Amino acid sequence: MDQVSIEMSSTPRPTMVKSKSQLSLRRSLTITFKDLAYSVTVKKKKMQILKGVSGTVTPGELVAVFGPSGSGKTTLLDILANRKESGEISGAVLINGNEIDDDYKRLCSYVVQEDVLLPTITVRETLRFYADLKLPKSWTEKEKHERIEQILEQIGLSHRADAKIGGVLPGGIVLRGLSGGEKRRVSIGCGLVTSPSIVLLDEPTSGLDTTSAMAVMKTLVELTQQKSVTVICTIHQPRSEIFKLFTKIMVLAEGRLVYYGNRPVEHFTEIGFPFPDQTNPADYILDAVTTIKEEGRADEIADRLQSSYLDQANQESSSTLTQSQLGIINASGKRKINAYNNGLFTQFLVLWKRTGLDFIRNPSNCLVRFAVAVFVGLLFGACFSGLGMDEKGVQSRSAVLFYLVINMILQPFASISLFISKRTLFNAERASKLYHTLPYYLALMFFEILACIGTAFILGTITYWFADLNPGADKYFFAMAILTLAHLAGDFFMLIISCITVQVDTSFAVGAGVATIYQLFAGFFVPINALPKSFEWLHWCNFVYYSFEALMHNEFVGETVNCGQLACPTGRDVLINLGLNNRGKGINLIIVSSFAFAFFTMVFLCLHYFHREKR
Numbered sequence: 001m002d003q004v005s006i007e008m009s010s011t012p013r014p015t016m017v018k019s020k021s022q023l024s025l026r027r028s029l030t031i032t033f034k035d036l037a038y039s040v041t042v043k044k045k046k047m048q049i050l051k052g053v054s055g056t057v058t059p060g061e062l063v064a065v066f067g068p069s070g071s072g073k074t075t076l077l078d079i080l081a082n083r084k085e086s087g088e089i090s091g092a093v094l095i096n097g098n099e100i101d102d103d104y105k106r107l108c109s110y111v112v113q114e115d116v117l118l119p120t121i122t123v124r125e126t127l128r129f130y131a132d133l134k135l136p137k138s139w140t141e142k143e144k145h146e147r148i149e150q151i152l153e154q155i156g157l158s159h160r161a162d163a164k165i166g167g168v169l170p171g172g173i174v175l176r177g178l179s180g181g182e183k184r185r186v187s188i189g190c191g192l193v194t195s196p197s198i199v200l201l202d203e204p205t206s207g208l209d210t211t212s213a214m215a216v217m218k219t220l221v222e223l224t225q226q227k228s229v230t231v232i233c234t235i236h237q238p239r240s241e242i243f244k245l246f247t248k249i250m251v252l253a254e255g256r257l258v259y260y261g262n263r264p265v266e267h268f269t270e271i272g273f274p275f276p277d278q279t280n281p282a283d284y285i286l287d288a289v290t291t292i293k294e295e296g297r298a299d300e301i302a303d304r305l306q307s308s309y310l311d312q313a314n315q316e317s318s319s320t321l322t323q324s325q326l327g328i329i330n331a332s333g334k335r336k337i338n339a340y341n342n343g344l345f346t347q348f349l350v351l352w353k354r355t356g357l358d359f360i361r362n363p364s365n366c367l368v369r370f371a372v373a374v375f376v377g378l379l380f381g382a383c384f385s386g387l388g389m390d391e392k393g394v395q396s397r398s399a400v401l402f403y404l405v406i407n408m409i410l411q412p413f414a415s416i417s418l419f420i421s422k423r424t425l426f427n428a429e430r431a432s433k434l435y436h437t438l439p440y441y442l443a444l445m446f447f448e449i450l451a452c453i454g455t456a457f458i459l460g461t462i463t464y465w466f467a468d469l470n471p472g473a474d475k476y477f478f479a480m481a482i483l484t485l486a487h488l489a490g491d492f493f494m495l496i497i498s499c500i501t502v503q504v505d506t507s508f509a510v511g512a513g514v515a516t517i518y519q520l521f522a523g524f525f526v527p528i529n530a531l532p533k534s535f536e537w538l539h540w541c542n543f544v545y546y547s548f549e550a551l552m553h554n555e556f557v558g559e560t561v562n563c564g565q566l567a568c569p570t571g572r573d574v575l576i577n578l579g580l581n582n583r584g585k586g587i588n589l590i591i592v593s594s595f596a597f598a599f600f601t602m603v604f605l606c607l608h609y610f611h612r613e614k615r
């Protein structure tokens with residue numbers, strides 16, 4: 001089909017790359033997709049989302065994907081970015097005529113629709129995080145620094161480099177930071193750190209005011225014109241000025257490609273949709289496609305398109321491919337790319353640094369927990385101060401030890417929302433192959449464990465001192481060790497629940513139920529020997545019971561008790577009266593440690609295998 005270029009941009013010539021920090025990673029890449037089809041089976045019914053979508057985008061082109069909601073725009077980008085993890089894909093995606101390989105993730109950046117950024121760190125720190133994880137190890141500090149400054153300039157945020165991203169922190173605190181448009185530009189900046197040759201963006205301007213949208217689009221135009229990057233983005237109803245920036249338009253309707261080229265208005269006019277004067281071409285195209293969809297003509301138009309100029313265009317663009325390369329076109333378009341840019345240890349160090357910053361800057365992470373520990377410790381002190389070893393003292397000592405353990409399993413409720421709130425960010429970053437689950441989990445747990453140790457020691461020490469519990473360094477440190485381990489086991493247990501249930505409300509409800517059962521079968525309210533036989537297993541698998549037993553052993557065994565009329569002349573008898581086991585306290589320590597370790601491992605497995613981002 002004869003096509004005359006209208007007001008849309010023309011393709012600039014590629015430019016040469018000068019130094020490492022000036023994008024030495026970049027190569028000019030042409031992306032070709034041939035007969036892409038995608039289907040999913042929902043409730044045993046197969047849904048064809050994309051069908052026979054083909055095209056070629058060359059370096060320096062800025063291509064917009066248009067289409068009504070649900071037409072398959074995001075699906076197309078997901079497949080081009082090699083990020084579709086469910087459903088069946090057929091067809092091929094070729095880069096300069098070759099099948100995509102491990103290098104693809106370095107060469108192609110995908111900026112998804114949602115800005116998933118950590119609110120507590122600054123713009124520069126965010127870009128640095130990406131640079132540390134995505135740039136090759138050979139890059140020096142200076143080169144990375146130069147690269148980040150360059151990106152800041154490119155996205156027009158040099159003046160906001162040290163501003164925090166901002167947003168809603170877990171617990172509802174709002175951290176003031178960037179505007180929506182600035183956040184969008186940071187997301188784009190993150191995608192540019194590796195100097196990709198292909199940039200895919202899903203609705204880069206949605207939710208932005210016209211000025212911000214224009215600023216984002218100008219960044220993309222610069223990329224194509226000055227750096228000859230290949231850019232494809234989906235977009236909803238751009239204003240005329242933005243529409244003019246695109247070199248080509250790809251129009252989808254019900255998963256079919258109904259137009260691809262630089263003369264969309266002429267095309268739709270020719271097939272029976274007159275162009276009204278003074279109309280935004282983007283609105284006109286969308287109206288035309290909606291009518292095509294409603295009239296059920298999408299297949300007919302797409303078929304005609306395929307057999308006319310699209311074939312011609314593809315033949316032209318494919319003519320440089322060798323015969324063997326053309327053979328690859330028929331292969332399956334689905335390729336798994338698993339390699340990360342850095343080893344697990346480097347990933348851990350980078351994540352450790354970011355988690356540390358987040359930890360320090362979000363007061364709810366530790367300060368609130370420590371403050372609560374001080375408050376509860378003082379309260380315990382007021383209720384149980386200066387306990388003796390008489391009958392009343394023994395009861396109070398047992399009670400304070402029990403409530404110390406219970407507090408250690410109730411405090412972890414604070415971690416649920418913190419953990420869940422980071423889930424979206426983690427899922428998105430893991431899906432873009434920034435890091436593996438293990439370094440993320442270890443970095444997060446490093447600080448979580450520190451917070452648990454701090455909380456257990458603060459609460460335990462204050463209570464120990466006020467209540468005048470069994471003196472002696474060995475007794476004190478043993479008690480602190482048990483409280484810490486009980487706290488860790490409780491914390492990890494809550495995290496397992498939050499991994500499985502995902503929603504904060506559900507996690508709280510399930511957690512509260514389980515915590516109640518733990519308390520009931522720990523041997524304090526109902527002596528173990530008074531429990532119905534059928535419920536016995538509930539105390540055998542109850543780490544609260546072992547923790548309480550260890551603390552009771554530590555407190556009473558070997559002590560002389562003045563029980564008045566009660567027959568309990570030794571501390572050991574206090575344990576026997578409650579039906580507590582007579583095993584050594586060291587064994588209880590090992591059992592509680594094993595619970596903590598088992599839960600720790602289970603959290604990792606849940607995090608790794610449950611609720612992955614399914615695109």
Ligand SMILES: Nc1ncnc2c1ncn2[C@@H]1O[C@H](COP(=O)(O)OP(=O)(O)OP(=O)(O)O)[C@@H](O)[C@H]1O
Pocket residue numbers: 040042049067068069070071072073074075076086087614615
């Ligand atoms: N993995 C999947 N499972 C089930 N349905 C899916 C899946 N992926 C895509 N779809 C469906 O395919 C259709 C196209 O989705 P897609 O997100 O690509 O549309 P879109 O053109 O980007 O729409 P919008 O403009 O609203 O973002 C939708 O109906 C969506 O529900």
Ligand SMILES: [Mg+2]
Pocket residue numbers: 073074075202234
């Ligand atoms: Mg979409």
